[in-house]
Amino acid sequence: MIIVHTIDEVRQAVQAARKAGGRIGLVPTMGALHAGHGSLIEQSVAECDFTVVSIFVNPTQFGPTEDLDKYPRTLDADAAYCEQLGSDLIFAPSADEMYPAEQWTWVMTENITEGLCGANRPGHFRGVTTVCTKLFNIVQADIAYFGQKDAQQAAVIRRMVTDLNMPLEICVCPIVREDDGLAMSSRNRYLSADERKRALCLSQALTHCKEQVVAGKTESAALIAEMMAILEQQSAEIDYVSIVDPDTLEPVEQIAGPVLALVAVTIGKTRLIDNLLIGLNDN
């Protein structure tokens, strides 16, 4: 495995792999890798001939009051983990390499970015779509892997790729959870022991919602109220609790087909999100 820091180097390496007839996989990350990222890398290694993991804490997707400086940076551990999983190349550019001049061009996806996490993080998804476009253009992979954990991000990226005819496939991989149900997240490391226990309320609320839907409940308002009660019992500060269409992320009032239930809360000072795809035939 090689680690490169410049666009020229990653392009040269990918071009060589492509000339050898290889299928190129890209796993875009902000580093601080955990088993959730690991599952994306494993799937790319299994399906592709050459797996690129990008590690870049992208400044344009952080708001001025967000945790850009505090965001964990663990390149040595990340590199060891990528190598262990069979990655071929890590692309870890500097902010100057990715944004050498003032960025005047932005990729923006409307509608689907405006609710949920987008409502309280203005500019966040503009940063995500722009940096993903740049990474897609730099690496020119055949397929890119994203986690369902960031459900809105995955839906936005899929819509962007379709709308702009980007020549790659997007694979969205299932959430990886701790044994007790907590969704893996780079931000979990900020939780105290007590907060870590209380954080179980996210997956518990979602599981409760799924059980109720499977049992025949179809009123989103009632289900949302029950999820909020479970979250509030653990003093989680609620950002949103929603039941939406899995593709458009538009709110669903009466459940009549597959839906996506999502929660976003702050526990202590840490913002956590989780979600669950619910089909009517699930059990």
Add this chain to the structure above:
Amino acid sequence: MIIVHTIDEVRQAVQAARKAGGRIGLVPTMGALHAGHGSLIEQSVAECDFTVVSIFVNPTQFGPTEDLDKYPRTLDADAAYCEQLGSDLIFAPSADEMYPAEQWTWVMTENITEGLCGANRPGHFRGVTTVCTKLFNIVQADIAYFGQKDAQQAAVIRRMVTDLNMPLEICVCPIVREDDGLAMSSRNRYLSADERKRALCLSQALTHCKEQVVAGKTESAALIAEMMAILEQQSAEIDYVSIVDPDTLEPVEQIAGPVLALVAVTIGKTRLIDNLLIGLNDN
């Protein structure tokens, strides 16, 4: 030469050409081809192994009061011209092929799009950058050819490609003029015989400006006033007359290096634009 109407067909043809080791050139047009487009096609044919001409009157770059419906559509003549010049493929998609769903994702370049033509055509450049991104992603050419005639468009596309690390080269080709100096344009066909004569004032104003700069004049305000007088003598309704930096399109007040002089006017009911790159050592 083949004519295709779907994205799948153009991708298959380009992929076959690329497998044969060919360099792919793209000339994006809205059809109604004239010798200006012809010069782009000729350059692509000379430099590339496979030349794609796209012909698509892109609805998202026309404002609600603009000439989308009236814009000339001359596919048979265009196809004959492309074949004569040695093009390999015409991609002529329908609006539904290019925009099968509501377009939620836009590529937007700030600053450089806000003045000049952008000031009176809100959304125009958003449509241009978005459709060019789509065409670049569909065709995956190595190089795309644009005309200097649409100077702001060329500068915007170059900035977009740089900002988003798009994996292709942009070649901007010189303006092609009629013998008397009128810049070739698909809209010239709207001009009456009298308007056609008066339309010479655009190139005359720009040539006058260049002569004055070469003679040592450096005050843009004075030069702009002189150009406006030449245009007004022909009852041209002035949209803008500007002297700007060739890359950023920011206004230049004191000329101390290469500049771009631009004019946009309406003659009768037809909007015409023209421009001239002026170096201090020109003669």
